[in-house]
Amino acid sequence: MHDDVEKVDVPLDRVRRYLEPGPIVLVSSAWNGERNIMTLGWHTVMAFSPSLIGCVISSGNHSSELVRRSGTCVINLPTTALTDEVIGIGNSSGTGLDKFEHFGLTASPSTAVEVPRVEECHAHFECRLVDDSLVDRHGFFIWEVVAAQARMTPAYPETLHYTGDGVFMVAGEIIDRRSQFLPQML
Amino acid sequence: MHDDVEKVDVPLDRVRRYLEPGPIVLVSSAWNGERNIMTLGWHTVMAFSPSLIGCVISSGNHSSELVRRSGTCVINLPTTALTDEVIGIGNSSGTGLDKFEHFGLTASPSTAVEVPRVEECHAHFECRLVDDSLVDRHGFFIWEVVAAQARMTPAYPETLHYTGDGVFMVAGEIIDRRSQFLPQML
Known part of the structure; x- marks a missing residue:
C-alpha cells in the first residue's frame, strides 16, 4: 500500500x-504524548491566501480534545487504496487505541507542526488553528494550512466521497473545461 | 436536459x-425583485438534525447581498448534464443579468422559502440563515435546511467536484461497504 512516489511541497494557495x-x-x-487519527467528511475550503480550511469535529470525538489543546492537526488525503483503513478508523475510537499501530499506518514527522502525518496518504496539509469562535457552538474549527505536500503522480488519484450508509462515491475521472473559463476565473 | 423524473421529499436528516x-x-x-444563481464549491455539512450546512460566499459576489438580506437560499445539486451551465454561471456576475433566463434554466417555486429553485437540478435544499456570526470575517453562512427534494433516479447521479484550473472530478461510481460499518456508525 505504501508506495515510494516522492512527495513535493504544494504551494499553499493550491490546497483547494x-x-x-x-x-x-x-x-x-x-497532544501531551497521545496521538490519534479520525475520518472526516465535514470540511470546506474557506480562503486561498491565507489558505484556510474549516471543519467540524464534534466534541464527542477523542480527536476534538487533542486538536483543541494543541491548536494543530494534519489533514491527510487518502485514496481508494486506503478504503479499509478509512472505514476502520471511522468506526473506532482513539480512546485507549493507537490507530497508527492498530491499522498499520506510518506516523512520519511533519515539517511545521508537532503532529505526525499518515505517510500512506497521497497528500498532507499541516494546519494551525486560527479561529475557534464556533468550536463550542458548532464544533467548527478554522485552520490555516502552513505547509502542504503531495505526490505528483497520479495527478488525479481516486478519492473517496462519503454519502452515509456505508456508501462512498469515487472521484478520479476528470473533465477538463479550462478553455471555457474566463482567465480571471481560473 | 430537463427530464421528467418526479422529485420527492428528502428527510432533512438525510441531506448529507x-x-x-x-x-x-x-x-x-x-430579494426585493432580484434573483440570482451562483456556482459554489465551498460548503460543508455541519449537523444532521437540525440539518445544518455551512458555506462561504464572499462579499464580492452579487449573491452575497441577496442571501444576507433575505436570510434564505436554495442549494441546488446539478449533475454532469449541467456542466456547461455550471461553468457559465460561475464565470458571470448576476449584476444586471438574470442567470435563469440567460442560461435557459427554469425558476420553479420552492416549498418553504421565497426563492426559486433551479428545476433542472437533481435535488434542492431550501435554507434559512441560522448563524451569520462569521459572515463579516469569513463570508461563512450557516444554513438550516428546512425542506429538501430530490429525484429518486438515478440513485447516484454523476456530480461535479471542482479542483480549480477549469478541471472537475466526476463522482458517480460507488463503493458499497455497508457490511464493514458498525450499526451505530451508519
Whole structure:
C-alpha cells in the first residue's frame, strides 16, 4: 500500500486543488504524548491566501480534545487504496487505541507542526488553528494550512466521497473545461 | 436536459447523502425583485438534525447581498448534464443579468422559502440563515435546511467536484461497504 512516489511541497494557495472536491480525509492529531487519527467528511475550503480550511469535529470525538489543546492537526488525503483503513478508523475510537499501530499506518514527522502525518496518504496539509469562535457552538474549527505536500503522480488519484450508509462515491475521472473559463476565473 | 423524473421529499436528516460528497452546487437567491444563481464549491455539512450546512460566499459576489438580506437560499445539486451551465454561471456576475433566463434554466417555486429553485437540478435544499456570526470575517453562512427534494433516479447521479484550473472530478461510481460499518456508525 505504501508506495515510494516522492512527495513535493504544494504551494499553499493550491490546497483547494485537493480539498475542494470534498474527499474523505484522515485528520491526525497529537497532544501531551497521545496521538490519534479520525475520518472526516465535514470540511470546506474557506480562503486561498491565507489558505484556510474549516471543519467540524464534534466534541464527542477523542480527536476534538487533542486538536483543541494543541491548536494543530494534519489533514491527510487518502485514496481508494486506503478504503479499509478509512472505514476502520471511522468506526473506532482513539480512546485507549493507537490507530497508527492498530491499522498499520506510518506516523512520519511533519515539517511545521508537532503532529505526525499518515505517510500512506497521497497528500498532507499541516494546519494551525486560527479561529475557534464556533468550536463550542458548532464544533467548527478554522485552520490555516502552513505547509502542504503531495505526490505528483497520479495527478488525479481516486478519492473517496462519503454519502452515509456505508456508501462512498469515487472521484478520479476528470473533465477538463479550462478553455471555457474566463482567465480571471481560473 | 430537463427530464421528467418526479422529485420527492428528502428527510432533512438525510441531506448529507447529497452534500457530504462535496459536489459543486448552484445556490439560487432572491430579494426585493432580484434573483440570482451562483456556482459554489465551498460548503460543508455541519449537523444532521437540525440539518445544518455551512458555506462561504464572499462579499464580492452579487449573491452575497441577496442571501444576507433575505436570510434564505436554495442549494441546488446539478449533475454532469449541467456542466456547461455550471461553468457559465460561475464565470458571470448576476449584476444586471438574470442567470435563469440567460442560461435557459427554469425558476420553479420552492416549498418553504421565497426563492426559486433551479428545476433542472437533481435535488434542492431550501435554507434559512441560522448563524451569520462569521459572515463579516469569513463570508461563512450557516444554513438550516428546512425542506429538501430530490429525484429518486438515478440513485447516484454523476456530480461535479471542482479542483480549480477549469478541471472537475466526476463522482458517480460507488463503493458499497455497508457490511464493514458498525450499526451505530451508519
